[in-house]
Amino acid sequence: MSAGSPWVIGLTGASGAVYGVRLIRFMLETGRSVHLIITDAGWRVLKEELGWDVSRRVEALRAELGEPERGWTYHPNGDIGAATASGSFRTAGMVIVPCSMGTLSGIARGASDNLLERTADVMLKEGRPLIVVPRETPLHAIHLENMLALSRMGVRIIPAMPAFYQGPQTVSDMVDFIVGKVLDNMGLDHQLYRRWGMPDE
Template sequence: MQPSKDVSIKPITVAITGASGAPYTLRLLQCLVEAGKPIYVMISKAAQVVFATETDIKLPGTPDKMQAKLTEMFNAKPDQIQVFGREQWFAPVASGSGRNGPMVVCPCSTGTLSAIATGASNNLIERAADVAIKEQRKLILVPRETPFSPIHLENMLKLANLGVTIMPAAPGFYHNPQSIEDLVDFVVARILTHLEIDQDIMPLWGE
């Protein structure tokens, strides 16, 4: 008889879509790995193009090779990071009966935002977000667009009214940032706080 898994440890799902903001994703993944969290990762084709544009990282095209690449990059434990393809419908995130925790879409393109708001579920990222909403699990969307159109704002309001956390990648400056990394950390720290993960990359207000 195989030992049972600790069902109290629920993986955090990180979906990466085609908006600008690869540095946010990389820092978030690094922090989650260092916190010892199991991570499910999904990445859209558009996001792979953005990664190649904004970083010197070229992600492989298949889930297994991408999983090996991310595991090596972040010095993660074996299988701590699991990558799923866009039509991998038997992935845990595709069903409410899967062993799933909170989900973050970082960055979240306005196209993905629209698809989630309408329940499109045309790929695994959209379906996973749909599952998070119907199961009333925490879902955090990190849109990166400017300016927002009325369509974008209406979609955000609709999702916010459903309990989704809308967290635009809009760093503050009151912490006196000295580098781009400081600005990235501001946004990632807010994500970690909403995931209820202790972080020390950004001082809490008043401390």
């Protein structure tokens, strides 16, 4: 797979849209291309948590991310025939951030009921990296069993659990810690947080 293959980033209806947006912005700022899939509930969270005007979705992305020429491509979640639904479309992998328990369940049972779930299924069948960032608490047995099932298939599970050893001073610092952990698992360099053992600047 070429180094220039795009990553797919999915946002769902779990709380924590800020994580997904921060990841997308980092990718664009560092010259990487991304394909975006956002569920209906994900759009609602963007409105409720970040104040986005989502009445016209592509225009909302332009307002927040700049023009598509910056490197982003948007696919409606209902477009099951979009490029990312096929294994022949070359991608580096997929990150779902935040990942709702409903989406996690659909992926674990191979539902492929929408483009996001189908794209995740493509990652599994093609052996490409799939990273999910669940954001729910408390967790019950079904949540845990679904996460275990995905983990056994090689999916990286990165719960939105910020650490504090790096001395966060703001909410943005805590967001950057989680996004940094995601980037670590994507194999991408970053300096979003101070690593354990690194000296203070």
